[in-house]
Amino acid sequence: MKFLVCISNVPDTTTKITFTPDNKEFNKAGVQFVINPWDEYALTRAIELKEAQGGGTVTVLNVGEADTEPNIRKALAIGADDAIRVNAHPKDAFFVAQQIASIAKDGGYDVILMGKESIDYNGFQVHGMVGELLNIPTVAPAMKLDMSGNTATLEREIEGGKEIVEVNTPFVASCQQPMCEPRIPNMRGIMTARTKPLKVVEPTADAARTEVSSYALPPAKQGVKLIPAENAGELIKLLRNEAKVI
Amino acid sequence: MSVLVVVECDGGEVKKSSLEVASYGSQVAQMLGTTATAVAVGEATEANLAKLGEQGITKVLHDAEPRLKDFVNGAYTKLIAAAAQKEDAKVIVLANSNIGASVGSRLSVRLQASIATNVVELPKTDGGSFTVKRGAFSGKAFADVKLDGDRKIIAVKKNSIEALHEAGKTAQVEAFSAQLTDADFADAPKQVVMQDQAGGILLPEADKVVSGGRGMKGPENWNLIEDLAKALGAATACSKPVSDVDWRPHHEHVGQTGITVSPNLYIACGISGAIQHLAGVNSSKVIVVINKDPEAPFFKAADYGIVGDVFDVLPKLTQAVKELN
Incomplete structure (x- = not known):
């Protein structure tokens, strides 16, 4: 079975977010980039399923410029077999979805996995766009994924519960915990990753449909008002009379 | 049109x-x-x-x-x-x-x-x-x-x-x-499993949330969280470490890789406020933090805070809400 795992290159969770002086772009200076934490669930689960099947391949796909390659290598070190980088700045979700759909179609992948959303743009859109472009089912967000032959059983989270869904390959799923325990690379993985194939291709379509005109930071908090523990009940009065939330 | x-x-x-x-x-x-x-x-x-x-x-x-x-x-x-x-x-x-x-x-x-x-x-x-x-x-x-x-x-x-x-x-x-x-x-569910919601309030829909972290010391103490939540008409939630050790179910986990909530009121009890947790709650309108460690990073993101023991403070808060109502 052929798995395609889409990963995004995002600022590390602890990054202090700042923007370029015109507020049009995220300021990358001095920022550590990581594999999007949600995508790690997709990657690890694909590797686990491949191992359980005793065959098949896991291909990692990233739409990004050359500076994303360290994290693509990291995904190979975790256990993917090969990688494809679409050499382009990811303009918006639709732009990225078109690249993924094009690669998925040409490569004949059975299962297309990605994280629920990226922690930088938080779009939660690419999964559905890819599914629609390929005219195949999407299950989002998936908390569990098991395969039996060409049939997948997934748990789809809905507000307040979950649905057990069965779909046949090919399909798209956007993954989240508790699907698996994301793996970290071991030394052998890091060594072998260096020689695994990483193919760079040019984008196939150029269209984007949205554009960020500016970024802004939320207004700073006023500072915490401390209430003495022995007088804790006072807090409830403040929440009613001052904050007016209860 | x-x-x-x-x-x-x-x-x-x-x-x-x-x-x-x-x-x-x-x-x-x-x-x-x-x-x-x-x-x-x-x-x-x-x-x-x-x-x-x-x-x-x-x-x-x-x-x-x-x-x-x-x-x-x-x-x-x-x-x-x-x-x-x-x-x-x-x-x-x-x-x-x-x-x-x-x-x-x-x-x-x-x-x-x-x-x-x-x-x-x-x-x-x-x-x-x-x-x-x-x-x-x-x-x-x-x-x-x-x-x-x-x-x-x-x-x-x-x-x-x-x-x-x-x-x-x-x-x-x-x-x-x-x-x-x-x-x-084609993707119709074979089965739908709804969560057992305390007080019938769904976390993603709730406008008030009471949340517990490792400072609660164990699942047996969650009645303190539930009592306050019930008095307030709030949903209950937890931090990632708490759901990781199965004190609480995953669907209560708010944070970076859990649920993102934006209620009017978020009360964090015994949660230090790791950046991954803040990512799931930082658009809440009012944040209250109760923690015995005055250096807990969560206080920096809070509107109201009580430096104190959750086991002492929570019953007092529940009592105060009941008196107010």
Whole structure:
């Protein structure tokens, strides 16, 4: 079975977010980039399923410029077999979805996995766009994924519960915990990753449909008002009379 | 031309987040000089749908196909696309929920629309451009996004828009069939498992949340959290370490890789406030932190704080709420 795992290159969770002086772009200076934490669930689960099947391949796909390659290598070190980088700045979700759909179609992948959303743009859109472009089912967000032959059983989270869904390959799923325990690379993985194939291709379509005109930071908090523990009940009065939330 | 809003219903009732979506849509319609039509998904009653008039909705399309009770991505997408065609909708508004994002992203391709999710404000429409403000960087920033093209889809973040309530106004409910076939139900659930909700309040819909971390020392102490939540009419939640060790179920985990909540009130008990946790709660309107460690980073993100032992403070708070009521 052929798995395609889409990963995004995002600022590390602890990054202090700042923007370029015109507020049009995220300021990358001095920022550590990581594999999007949600995508790690997709990657690890694909590797686990491949191992359980005793065959098949896991291909990692990233739409990004050359500076994303360290994290693509990291995904190979975790256990993917090969990688494809679409050499382009990811303009918006639709732009990225078109690249993924094009690669998925040409490569004949059975299962297309990605994280629920990226922690930088938080779009939660690419999964559905890819599914629609390929005219195949999407299950989002998936908390569990098991395969039996060409049939997948997934748990789809809905507000307040979950649905057990069965779909046949090919399909798209956007993954989240508790699907698996994301793996970290071991030394052998890091060594072998260096020689695994990483193919760079040019984008196939150029269209984007949205554009960020500016970024802004939320207004700073006023500072915490401390209430003495022995007088804790006072807090409830403040929440009613001052904050007016209860 | 019109604005189409997608209202999610559950057990016959329109979800609170969908009342906000309807209010958003009717205000956009007013800005564009048109009317707002709703299309209902889930289990809805005509009486409750008619009440969407209070949120400024003129007409509600209702497909009575019984299989629409549960979420089916294929069928919901086709239904909404058909409603959008019928109404010549230029703007489609949905909730930024799992359903909204699943359906909205597919629709954007099918209808060749531009889409923004996680939207927190009404659009700006100066000079022919159409710009919405959305949350980005896990609540650490906002982005103004220009939506191109003739059709737009907007997924509105919960609790960012005040729902309108114009008492007495009713919407006209109209039977509608998207002519759904078996093929549209390919991803229909084999089984639906709903969570056992303490007090019946769903965490993603809650406007008040009481949340516990490792400082609660064990699942046997959660009655303190539940008592306060019950007194306040709040949902309960937890931090990632707590769900990782199975003190609480995963669906209560708020944070970077859990649920993102934006209630009016978030009370964090014995949670230090790791940045991954803050990412899930930082758009809450008022944050209260109770922690015995005065150096806990969460105090920096809080509006109110109590430096003290949760086992001592929580019963006092519960008592104070009961006295107030």
